[in-house]
Amino acid sequence: MKRQQIINGVIALVIGVLIFVTPFIFIGLTAVKSAAEASQLGLSWPSEWLFWDNLVAVIQARNYMLLLAYFNSTVITVGAISLLVISAAMIGYVIQRRPSKWNGFIYALILAGLMIPPAVVPTIWLLKELHLFKTLHGMILIQVAYGLSFSVLLFRSFIASIPRDLDEAAIIDGAKPWQVFFKVILPLLKPVTVTVILVQSVTIFNDFTNPLYYLPGKDNVTVQLTLYNFQSQFSSQMNLLFMNILLVTIPPLIMFIFFNKQIVKGMTAGAVKG
Amino acid sequence: MKSSRSYPYWFILPGGLVYLVLFLVPTVAAFWFSLTHWDLFETRFIGLENYYQFLREPFLITGVVNTVIFGVLTSIAKSVLGLLLAVLLTSGLLGQSFLRTLIFFPVLVSTIGVGIAFAEIMHPARGMLNIGLSYFGIQGPAWLIDPNLALFSVALVDIWKGVGLATLIYIAGLATISSDYYEAARIDGATKLQMFFRITVPLVRPATVTVVTLSLIGGLRSFDIIWAMTKGGPGFSSDVLASVIYKQYQAGFYGLSTAGNIILFALVAFIVIPLTYWFNRREVDL
Numbered sequence: 001m002k003r004q005q006i007i008n009g010v011i012a013l014v015i016g017v018l019i020f021v022t023p024f025i026f027i028g029l030t031a032v033k034s035a036a037e038a039s040q041l042g043l044s045w046p047s048e049w050l051f052w053d054n055l056v057a058v059i060q061a062r063n064y065m066l067l068l069a070y071f072n073s074t075v076i077t078v079g080a081i082s083l084l085v086i087s088a089a090m091i092g093y094v095i096q097r098r099p100s101k102w103n104g105f106i107y108a109l110i111l112a113g114l115m116i117p118p119a120v121v122p123t124i125w126l127l128k129e130l131h132l133f134k135t136l137h138g139m140i141l142i143q144v145a146y147g148l149s150f151s152v153l154l155f156r157s158f159i160a161s162i163p164r165d166l167d168e169a170a171i172i173d174g175a176k177p178w179q180v181f182f183k184v185i186l187p188l189l190k191p192v193t194v195t196v197i198l199v200q201s202v203t204i205f206n207d208f209t210n211p212l213y214y215l216p217g218k219d220n221v222t223v224q225l226t227l228y229n230f231q232s233q234f235s236s237q238m239n240l241l242f243m244n245i246l247l248v249t250i251p252p253l254i255m256f257i258f259f260n261k262q263i264v265k266g267m268t269a270g271a272v273k274g
Numbered sequence: 275m276k277s278s279r280s281y282p283y284w285f286i287l288p289g290g291l292v293y294l295v296l297f298l299v300p301t302v303a304a305f306w307f308s309l310t311h312w313d314l315f316e317t318r319f320i321g322l323e324n325y326y327q328f329l330r331e332p333f334l335i336t337g338v339v340n341t342v343i344f345g346v347l348t349s350i351a352k353s354v355l356g357l358l359l360a361v362l363l364t365s366g367l368l369g370q371s372f373l374r375t376l377i378f379f380p381v382l383v384s385t386i387g388v389g390i391a392f393a394e395i396m397h398p399a400r401g402m403l404n405i406g407l408s409y410f411g412i413q414g415p416a417w418l419i420d421p422n423l424a425l426f427s428v429a430l431v432d433i434w435k436g437v438g439l440a441t442l443i444y445i446a447g448l449a450t451i452s453s454d455y456y457e458a459a460r461i462d463g464a465t466k467l468q469m470f471f472r473i474t475v476p477l478v479r480p481a482t483v484t485v486v487t488l489s490l491i492g493g494l495r496s497f498d499i500i501w502a503m504t505k506g507g508p509g510f511s512s513d514v515l516a517s518v519i520y521k522q523y524q525a526g527f528y529g530l531s532t533a534g535n536i537i538l539f540a541l542v543a544f545i546v547i548p549l550t551y552w553f554n555r556r557e558v559d560l
Contacts, residue, residue, distance in 0.1 A: 009368025019434070020376045026402055027391050041400040087289030098281040106286075113297060115542055117495045119304030119535045120519060121312075121528045126300050145296040148289050167280065177282050206384045208498040209516075213523075227386045228502070238394065245387040252382040260375065263382070267439055268446045 027249070030242040038239035054243040061233075061240070065218070066226055066247070073223040075136055076211075077204045080143035081197055084151050087144065088196065089189055092155030093181055097167070113149030120213050127214060139215050143204050151196050154266065158192035159185070195266035198259050202252055223248055301539075308536045312529035324533035333510040337518040337534075340425055341541060344500075344514055345493035347426075351433045353485045356440025361474065363441065364448050374445070378438035385435065389502025392431045393418060418504050421511035428503050428512055432496065440485045447481025448474070483553045487546060494542050515541070 022043070030038045031054060033046040059066050095106055123142070124133060132138030162185065170180045208224040215222065221229070227244055234241040256263065308325070311318045328334045359377065363370045380388065395402045396417035404414030417427040455473045464472070475482075497516035500506065506513035506521065513521075515538040522531035 005366055006368045009370070012362065012367055012373060013369050016373045016376050020380065022402070023388075023391060023395060026395060027387075030394075041394050041397055041402065042405075043402055083288075083292075087292070090285040091289050094281045094283065094285040109293075109298070112301075113293065115491055115546060116301055117516070117535060117538050117542065118297065119300045119307075119532060119539075121523055121532045121535070122300035122303040122307050123296065125307075125528075126296070126303070130295075141292050142296055144289070144292050148293050148297075152289070171280050177280055177285075180280065181285070202382050206382075208384070208386045208501075212520075224384055224386050227384070227390060231390055231502075241390065245384075245391055248384045248387050252384070253379075256379060256382055260378075264378065264442055267381070268443045 024249075027242050027245050030238055031246045032243075033239050035237045035239050038242065039236070041238070050239070054239050055247075058230075058240050058243045058247065061230065062218075065221055065229070066223075066244070068219070069221045069223045069226045072136060072220060073205055076139050076143065076222065077201050079137070079140040080147065080204055081200050083140065083144045084147050084200055085193055085196055088148055088151035089155045089186060089193070090181065091148075091152045093159050093185060095152075096156045096159045097164070110149045110152055113146070118146065118210075124213060134215060134217055134220055136215075136220065139211060139220075142210055142214055143207070146210070147200050147203065151200065154192055154196055155189065158189060162188055194259075194262050198255060198263045199266040202255065202263070205251060304532050304535055304539075307529060308533040310529045312532070313526045317529075320529070324530045325537070327530060328533060328537060333513065334518060334534075336510050337506075337513045337515050338537065338541070340512065341494055341514040341516075341538070342545075344425060344429055344432075344496060345490055345545070348429050348432050348436065348493040348496075349486055349489040351429075352437050352440040352489045353482060355433070355437050356444050356485055357475075357478065357482070359437065359441040360444030360448055361470065364445055374442070377441055380435045381438045383435070385498040386502045388431065388435050389499050392434075393503045396427055396431075419508060421508045424504050424508060424512040428500050431503065432493070432499050435499070436489060436492070440489065443485050443488075444478060444481050447478045447484075450480075451477045479553075483550065486553075487550055490546055490549070491542060494545065495538065 026043055029043065029046060030041075032049055032051045034048055034050055037044075037046060037048075095103060127133035127138050127142075130138075132141065166184055166188075167180050170184045175183070206224060207222075208228065211220075211222045211225055212228070215225075227241075227248060230241050230244050234244075307317070309319060309321060311320045311323070328338070363374050363377075367373070396404075398404060398414070398416040398419055401414075401417070403417070407414040415423055418424050451474065455477070456469055459469050459473060495516055496514060497520065500512060500514055500517055501520070504512045506517040515534055519531050519534040519538070522528075522534060
């Protein structure tokens with residue numbers, strides 16, 4: 001490494017840390033301060049370290065709303081992802097393996113899902129008609145519908161790399177179509193499945209807009225909605241609001257630490273092929 | 275035909291049905307509802323009245339204009355900064371993989387959390403940003419309080435949060451460019467700047483297409499960052515279509531809200547579709 005590269009590297013690191021780390025330090029410090037100190041918004045060291053007190057206060061707020069929110073968010077995320085993986089893999093498999101005059105039409109529909117902003121009020125109207133409005137399973141199905149296009153595209157391009165000989169061998173051995181898919185193909189999809197799970201779980205866990213519209217009411221609160229609720233309630237208790245932000249940031253942080261490579265792979269998929 | 279029996283279309287059914295009912299049907303129904311006066315009590319056909327209202331009411335027009343400004347600005351900034359950062363972070367810099375990680379992390383963090391935190395960071399008097407600027411002798415502006423600046427302040431935070439994804443897409447794109455081109459250019463005596471504009475920029479185009487399209491679609495539809503930081507204010511100065519749609523829905527003007535949805539859809543389609551068409555038509559000449 002040349003001397004110039006080291007100097008440039010140090011400069012870039014300082015600027016990078018300043019721009020991308022200080023906001024998180026600010027969140028962390030504010031979260032452990034007293035209400036009075038936090039309201040000064042400074043980057044100063046807390047005179048009292050109130051991590052535990054603030055944590056307990058946030059969790060107990062509004063009758064343990066945060067715990068309910070974590071439960072709801074987990075149910076939605078896990079439920080939606082299980083359905084997404086199976087249904088998107090099946091779709092990706094059929095449209096990749098079976099070229100037909102319908103494919104152009106199916107593609108147009110998939111791309112529409114990536115581009116068109118969901119029509120919220122008509123969706124609410126429909127959810128009400130189907131008795132899915134304000135229900136966790138309704139929210140799960142919404143997340144499946146909105147995440148399907150992206151997942152299908154990922155599965156389809158991965159399945160293209162699996163040789164057809166494998167399905168044909170299984171078919172000759174007398175396997176039924178669903179056996180070929182579930183016993184031969186699905187186990188081979190593990191890498192792309194991991195990618196889909198990671199990317200979608202971050203998306204669904206962090207989703208704010210859709211629960212705001214389709215899941216109102218305090219029994220259905222999700223983690224992101226607690227932030228929004230506490231924003232007005234805790235306007236004089238910045239420390240508690242920021243403790244909440246800290247808690248909401250932890251799940252993605254854990255995923256990031258363990259699965260950084262796969263997340264990056266999933267989110268940049270398709271960029272290289274063009 | 276064997277293929278039809280081995281790969282039955284019913285495989286599409288489970289996902290396809292959910293998609294049809296919860297996404298496609300409301301999208302099509304929206305066209306009808308946008309032509310109605312629709313509130314809690316009644317649905318009455320009123321033709322294009324909702325759309326006229328969008329063209330008449332100043333605060334609704336502001337929403338449309340702001341949507342375009344926000345979408346285009348953040349998308350351009352993310353692609354330009356993303357490419358520059360990608361070039362920097364593939365140049366063998368000390369600690370470059372750490373920096374990549376650092377820049378990418380905000381992408382995964384809750385947008386609402388980021389928005390709330392930055393609303394405090396951008397506090398005109400006590401906020402970290404203006405205090406930081408004052409060390410360099412710069413008097414920071416009123417960021418979110420100033421009606422002329424609020425939208426751009428939110429855009430700045432959106433760029434901060436999203437530039438990491440653009441950078442990583444560009445890094446993946448740069449990896450596909452053969453080093454032979456740079457070798458040949460170096461032998462011919464090309465400068466670094468010439469190499470950047472004549473080799474890197476044209477050859478990294480597939481990544482540019484992805485970054486621009488993704489961030490345009492995302493930017494035009496942005497809601498949570500704006501809602502967390504300004505709620506469209508002060509006044510209506512940072513309202514975008516997505517926040518107008520929410521406000522009209524809350525106020526019970528369902529028809530008007532749905533018309534906003536259709537306009538947003540049209541805006542995304544009219545900007546993104548011609549752009550991708552244009553991008554795909556122009557092939558790289560090298």
